[in-house]
Amino acid sequence: MPDAYLPALADFELSDDEISAIETALQHADPWAHDDAALAAVRTHLQSAKQKLVDHHMARHHETCCYCRTLMGGGGRFVRDREHILPKGRYRALSYRSSNLSASCKRCNMEYKGEKIDFVVDPNTILDDHENPDRYLIVHPNFDRYESHIRRRSVQDGMNYIVSYMLKPGDAKAQYTFEFFGLAALEKESFDEAQGLFWSSESEDNVEGEFPDRI
Template sequence: MFTGEEKAVIAVALTMEKPWDWKPGGTEEATLVAAKVKIRDLHRARHGDRCCYCRFPLHGGGHFIVDPEHVLPKSLDSYRPLAYTVWNLGIACKRCNMQYKRAKIDFVIDAVTAAAFQDSANYRLIHPNFDLYKEHISINMEMNDDATLIKYTKRPGSEKGLYTYDYFNLQEREVGTFDAAQGLDVPGDLEKGALEAQELARQFGQ
């Protein structure tokens, strides 16, 4: 993924106190920026231009809207070497990253063993790179000129879906007046949930 020059500059950056924010200037900085753009574009494609935690659309958003997300926070000494590690990165909205996730690691089961860091089972939340979001939570969004309805549907038996829904307060993300229908477990299959969401959107738009 990275060129030889990018790998070399990243190696130097990782020796700094703040490797992701290191600004050496000149060619080195330009090379580092190019590596960051590669990481960003990869995760934008991987997540369909949506926040890796709430799946809210980020398409067209610049750096004021879209945050590079370090699952294991780069601000903590233990995880600083992972600042440019692709599996530890994603893209997130400001709400999820700054209001809820921040530099916390309470969602990590084993916060010490390096071998556990690349294991989905080591994370209580839906990991951006080790889990498929739709296997844990389905999201339906309906919008028109005057109304928006967002509904998260947790898959039955998914502890990660429940944890992520609560951790990022996704109920707050849901929009609509039909409170009883929001955030419920999937009653049967996702198709039925999608049909219910479409009906709610139709009523909400009236």
């Protein structure tokens, strides 16, 4: 499937020790639980693999959440999660698969998405077809270009700020993602003089030609 971002998924590399550690972990009841005593022998390599994964995906999304585009740079683990698009609790074989991982804010991951699979078309057959963006109702963090569906604009001046989302007209994935992650709750207006800075949801003229395929 076409990769929507750079650095490319195909360019992601792990060391032989990290690959071996992941293979060992996948035999464990909870492959992601590197703190478990049963994974003590490979813990260091699992931790380094996880760090490489999150760094790679943070770079792909320019340090923003893959679901709401909130800036996460500098926030560390208190703001950012390593995101399993298909939940690792349900699809353990994909626990360390880069194509099933991204970086999201804790709000989108913990409060809205969690272990849900409502956004998957036929969850029972998705494992072998998880790289197909047509199998997802949400904008896929790796195989759909977010800005081809949704644009987030924000301006802040001291304590005054605006956050606004523009959905591509008639785009089902944009609408589903907006509702699934409760993005309306993130839209704020705290000063009147900033009116008009963002696209009008009623005007397609501002959208035409504004959706690049890749960054």
